[in-house]
Amino acid sequence: MSRQENIELLDRYFTLMRDGEWEAVEDMYHDDIVIHMAGTTPASGRLVGKAAVTDKLIAEQVHGAMVPEEIRFAQRWKIMCADDERVVAIMEGGGPTRTGDLYYQTYCEIFRFQDGKLIEMHAFFDTALAERALFGNPLARPREPGSARMDY
Template identity: 70%
Template sequence: MMNRARNIELTTKYLDAMQAGDWETVEAMYHDDIVIHMAGTTPASGRKEGKAEVTDRMIAEQVHGALVPERMHFASRWRIMCADDERVCIIMEGGGPTKAGDVYDQVYCEVFRFAEDGRMIEMHAFFDTALAERALFGNALATPREKPEKPLAY
């Protein structure tokens, strides 16, 4: 049975690997049957099932494929917001410049659930979908918005 301390340890390992750009460790932490729920209506949104769909299609092609690889920075700043025996909720920043010349500096709120073997089995991801549409998928809003006067603090 998973417990709060173990969930925090696994989450920290996952985010430290992202911060270091250690994508081999990140991928190894995904369960073969992982399910990721992505917010919104972007091309990356919806329910992603299975490690191959998550790592090959969504992460490699849609997110990393749009970014300048040597300048990507994920989990550059993160915090565990809450954790229990079932799940861990984090807030994280990450992204980088896109190959199309835009900037994808995103803030994510993610909820993780780990399997008994210590691999991530489920994730819910919430993020700025308008930013993703513009920077990753070339679909700008008709009327761009400015950053808020008081940005998100955590």
């Protein structure tokens, strides 16, 4: 795909996310998507396949911890660089959690598209915030690295 096509796909992805169009966001995922999440949080590691991403990561771990009607991801984003293979962007957003905390996160993400679908993403984010707000762990005890390490 061309650099411009990749930029347009990512802008569409973030716009759908901003507008809360989660089914359309999920439709942009390739069936064989691989997402690499930084850190040692319960959401960290390598997720393979659309179901793992949509059911476990998004529905269970992120949206499941948040107040659904108040989720506001992609409130701000900037494409930092792009080529015919990848796009790198910074995105901000979040909202309140069911426990009363606030999960407003900044992500640095590297995207790769194939056949008009998102097939791979590397996400870097504030893991201490995720631990506290999403997983109820204020880091009073350290986590051990998970078995599904990020793949470089």
